[in-house]
Amino acid sequence: MLRGVRDRVRATPALTRLLSLASLLLVAAAAHSGSRTGTLAWLPLLVAGVALAVLTGATKHLWPLPAIWLVVTLLAAASGTVASPGWLVAALVGGVVALAAALVADTASVRRTRRSGPRP
DSSP: OOOHHHHHHHHHHHHHHHHHHHHHHHHHHHHHHHHHHOOHHHHHHHHHHHHHHHHTTSSSOOOHHHHHHEOOOOOOHHHOOOOOOHHHHHHHHHHHHHHHHHHHTTTHHHHHHHHSSSOO
16 A cells, blocks of 8 residues: 555656655754754654655655754754753754664665675
């Protein structure tokens, strides 16, 4: 069933772009909300953004989600009062770890191809 949803979304490029943008905006809203309030109000936005991107297959790569999280968190911190320095540090460390994990996941197929290729 999930594969069918992904195939239908990818068959319509405009829908794919729209869902991809929506997932990025949800993650950005979560980062901004968390930076400003420090409450857990950001968590449903983050879960919705990631779930939208992953479940629909709107994004071919995972790295833009944690990258937008990091950028918006840094912009929110630079432009005004942050809810708490502890939240900011946790958000940045979590974002860096998520970005590294996403880059590893996104490059797994390339690394697998290079390992299985003929060696001179």
